[in-house]
Amino acid sequence: MQWETVIGLEIHAQLATKSKIFSGASTAYGAEPNSQACSIDLAMPGVLPVLNREAVRMAITFGVAINAEIGRRSVFARKNYFYPDLPKGYQISQFELPIVGRGEVEILLEDAEPKRIGVTRAHLEEDAGKSLHEDFHGMTGIDLNRAGTPLLEIVSEPDMRSAREAVAYARKIHQIVQYLGICDGNMQEGSFRCDANVSVRPPGGPLGTRAELKNLNSFRFLERAINIEVERQIDLIEGGGKVVQETRLYDADRDETRAMRSKEEANDYRYFPDPDLLPVEVEEGLIEAVREAMPELPDARRERFQREFGLGAYDASVLTANRGLADFFEQTAQVAGDAKLAANWVMGELSGALNKAGLELAESPVTADRLGEMLLRIVDKTLSGKIAKQVFEAMWLGEGSADEIIEARGLKQITDSSAIEAVVDEVLAANPEQVANYRAADDKKKPKMLGFFVGQVMKQSKGKANPQQVNQLLLKKL
Amino acid sequence: MSLKRSEVEKIAHLARLAMSKDELDAVTGDLSNILDLVAQMEEADTGGVEPMAHPLHMAQRLRADEVTEEDRREQFQAIAPLTEAGLYLVPRVIE
Numbered sequence: 001m002q003w004e005t006v007i008g009l010e011i012h013a014q015l016a017t018k019s020k021i022f023s024g025a026s027t028a029y030g031a032e033p034n035s036q037a038c039s040i041d042l043a044m045p046g047v048l049p050v051l052n053r054e055a056v057r058m059a060i061t062f063g064v065a066i067n068a069e070i071g072r073r074s075v076f077a078r079k080n081y082f083y084p085d086l087p088k089g090y091q092i093s094q095f096e097l098p099i100v101g102r103g104e105v106e107i108l109l110e111d112a113e114p115k116r117i118g119v120t121r122a123h124l125e126e127d128a129g130k131s132l133h134e135d136f137h138g139m140t141g142i143d144l145n146r147a148g149t150p151l152l153e154i155v156s157e158p159d160m161r162s163a164r165e166a167v168a169y170a171r172k173i174h175q176i177v178q179y180l181g182i183c184d185g186n187m188q189e190g191s192f193r194c195d196a197n198v199s200v201r202p203p204g205g206p207l208g209t210r211a212e213l214k215n216l217n218s219f220r221f222l223e224r225a226i227n228i229e230v231e232r233q234i235d236l237i238e239g240g241g242k243v244v245q246e247t248r249l250y251d252a253d254r255d256e257t258r259a260m261r262s263k264e265e266a267n268d269y270r271y272f273p274d275p276d277l278l279p280v281e282v283e284e285g286l287i288e289a290v291r292e293a294m295p296e297l298p299d300a301r302r303e304r305f306q307r308e309f310g311l312g313a314y315d316a317s318v319l320t321a322n323r324g325l326a327d328f329f330e331q332t333a334q335v336a337g338d339a340k341l342a343a344n345w346v347m348g349e350l351s352g353a354l355n356k357a358g359l360e361l362a363e364s365p366v367t368a369d370r371l372g373e374m375l376l377r378i379v380d381k382t383l384s385g386k387i388a389k390q391v392f393e394a395m396w397l398g399e400g401s402a403d404e405i406i407e408a409r410g411l412k413q414i415t416d417s418s419a420i421e422a423v424v425d426e427v428l429a430a431n432p433e434q435v436a437n438y439r440a441a442d443d444k445k446k447p448k449m450l451g452f453f454v455g456q457v458m459k460q461s462k463g464k465a466n467p468q469q470v471n472q473l474l475l476k477k478l
Numbered sequence: 479m480s481l482k483r484s485e486v487e488k489i490a491h492l493a494r495l496a497m498s499k500d501e502l503d504a505v506t507g508d509l510s511n512i513l514d515l516v517a518q519m520e521e522a523d524t525g526g527v528e529p530m531a532h533p534l535h536m537a538q539r540l541r542a543d544e545v546t547e548e549d550r551r552e553q554f555q556a557i558a559p560l561t562e563a564g565l566y567l568v569p570r571v572i573e
Contacts, residue, residue: 017543024546033564034555038547042554054543082494084568131571141565268492273532281537 001238004203005230006210007166007196008158011173012151013183014127014191015058021126021150022049022092029189037129037144043087048276051076055150058182059099059124060282060290062152065176065297066119068103070287074123076277079269084142085129093153095271098123099280100152105176106299107168108317117169118157127151146190152182158197158207163226167219170194175298179323187217194222198229199243208233209243213257215250225250229257301326309339318347324361328368335372338379345375349392366395374402387411387463414465417473420457423465424473427456438478450474480517481510 020027023040040047063070077095100122106114129144154173160166174192177183185192199210213229216222228250233243248257296304298320305316305326320326325346333342350371354364374391377383383391383406394405406412414420428435431453438449450471457470486506490497497505551564560567 019543019545019547024541024544026545026547032549032551034551034566035549035564036547037554038550039554044554050541051538052543053540056540080492084566084571132565133571136562136565136567138570139560139567140569140571141562142568143565268488270492275532278532278534278536278538280540 002203003200003230003234004205005161005163005226006158006199006201006207007160007163007226008210009154009156009160009166009170010195010197011154011156011170012127012193012195013154013173013177013185015055015150015152015182016184017052017054017058017150019052020148021052021055021124023148025148027149029186029191031145033141033143034145037147041087041144041148043089049092049274051277051280052150055124056099056280056282057286057290058150058180059122059152060287061180061182061294062122062154062177063100063103064287064290064294065180066100066103066105068119068122069101070282071097071099071101072282073097074099074280074282076124076274076280077271078274079125079271081269083128083131084140085131085144085147087129087144087147091126091128092274092277093125093271094123097279099282105169105172107165107172109164109168115159115165117159117165117172120155120157122152122154125151125153152177158199163223163230166196166226167223170219170222172298175322179295179298181295181323185322187219190217193217196222196226196229198226198233200230200233200237208237209245211243211245211257212247213250214247214260221250221252224252224255225257228255232257295323298323298326305329309333309343311339311343315343315347319343328361328364331368332372332375335369336375336379338375341375341378342372345371345392349389353392353396365398366392370395370401377402377406381415381466382406382413383411384413384463384467387413411464414461415469417469420461420465420469421473423457423460424453424470424477427453427460428477431456435478450478453478480513481506 014027015021017027019025020041023038025038025041026036028036040049060070062068074094075097076092078090079093079095080090082089098121100119102121103119104116105119106116108114127146127149129142129147132141132143134141156169160169174185177192178185183191187193194216196213196216197210198213199208201208211229211233213225216225229248236243247260249260250257302313302316302320305311305319306313309316311319319329329342329346332346333339336342350364350366353366354361371392374383374388374395377391378385378388383402390409391402391405391411394400394409395402399405400408434449434452438446438453441449453474454467454470457465457474458467483502483506486502486509487497490502490505555561555564555566558566
């Protein structure tokens with residue numbers, strides 16, 4: 001039987017504010033446990049939350065970026081449940097009136113038409129603390145540093161029909177929040193987390209019962225978990241069973257999903273407006289200011305790279321995958337004055353070196369300016385592509401700028417034709433037999449045989465002779 | 479009686495309140511009276527009244543995004559029943 005998969009995602013993006021959403025405690029990652037949990041985060045008696053302006057601005061920025069309605073009047077509500085990493089016994093969230101209303105994003109899969117995915121809403125809320133279940137004499141350790149960190153929960157429509165679409169959508173949101181500078185997107189540190197609501201149905205039929213998948217802390221796990229869950233649900237239904245609505249945890253080690261807790265009761269959160277917080281009113285002026293300060297978004301930038309620099313669709317999308325890479329490329333291209341060359345080096349040599357060293361772009365020992373300066377020496381024919389790789393390696397190892405390395409190592413390409421001619425003559429004189437063979441060969445075989453002489457000349461000149469000139473001179477003399 | 483006893487039991491469980499049989503009976507009656515009063519108020523015509531999320535006619539004031547709190551872990555943990563390595567310890571939570 002045919003089955004159609006239906007997926008909706010809930011994404012939690014930690015907003016990159018300095019302080020928490022309702023308190024002045026720091027949000028910096030990796031601090032000593034509980035050293036950044038103040039009396040408000042700990043729910044001490046008598047404290048009151050005060051909303052962080054920057055968290056509001058960031059939420060609105062996201063809303064404007066996805067063309068969503070901005071809730072001019074939004075209300076915070078209490079979501080009630082008991083868990084030790086939630087000191088108040090409720091999470092301050094938004095329920096009926098979120099700050100960001102309906103919007104949409106476009107995803108692009110390799111072999112398909114662009115598809116629009118609806119964003120139902122995005123609301124502000126506070127993060128909970130962390131529970132550490134390892135080895136505290138059978139007890140659980142609680143670190144409340146994360147409690148109160150601002151989150152933007154982005155809820156999609158059930159518009160995705162495959163795990164690949166779900167991953168493309170998640171990547172798109174990830175890309176947008178990073179471009180906007182409102183979330184660092186670090187999935188290992190939990191700054192960007194995905195939950196997936198997955199169900200199956202006969203194509204076009206009414207929605208099936210969904211399971212909610214949690215613990216998807218990488219795009220790879222997201223795809224894997226959805227595919228496994230879809231298989232499980234289909235097997236279950238075809239075997240005469242029924243899917244129950246529940247939360248399931250993805251276990252990457254065993255590559256399976258398993259039930260976490262029955263949602264029926266846990267789901268009764270008894271939301272009500274938080275009397276400690278007044279409604280948030282967003283003035284038109286703030287929305288206008290956000291609109292004006294909006295950076296160029298990934299789709300617009302990709303199109304501009306294609307138009308302005310003549311890049312192919314694939315190159316342009318790789319280079320705009322994140323803002324840091326796009327900035328790096330654009331700066332390199334500007335210094336080098338040759339965008340295609342810059343694109344090749346950023347995606348090739350530079351990305352390769354970063355991968356090999358396990359470094360992020362921001363940690364690259366070769367800056368965009370330095371790379372651009374080196375490419376300038378390829379453009380002006382000081383360097384051949386081959387020698388440039390040596391220069392790049394030396395720059396990577398911190399031996400200085402391209403010009404310094406070229407000078408220190410005497411790597412300047414030989415473009416003086418009389419110097420090259422001398423080497424060519426030497427090579428021809430040393431190989432009379434090959435010369436005779438070449439001259440006797442038919443035209444079809446000649447190009448291949450020419451390679452021998454080019455190789456010899458390059459060897460003699462230690463790779464510094466300009467290859468085009470070598471070719472021309474050889475053809476003339478043979 | 480607008481509330482059933484079983485509903486009150488469920489609410490008590492969600493709020494982690496242990497209640498005796500007598501208490502449950504009494505509370506079911508009290509809560510039902512409150513809901514009946516609300517039902518009575520709902521009969522009033524509120525067509526021209528703006529709904530409100532808060533009794534104060536004010537909007538939320540916002541604060542600047544600045545770190546103003548320092549580490550006072552030692553003081554906070556002095557009143558905690560159990561701590562270790564900077565963590566608060568609680569009975570094991572199984573997921």
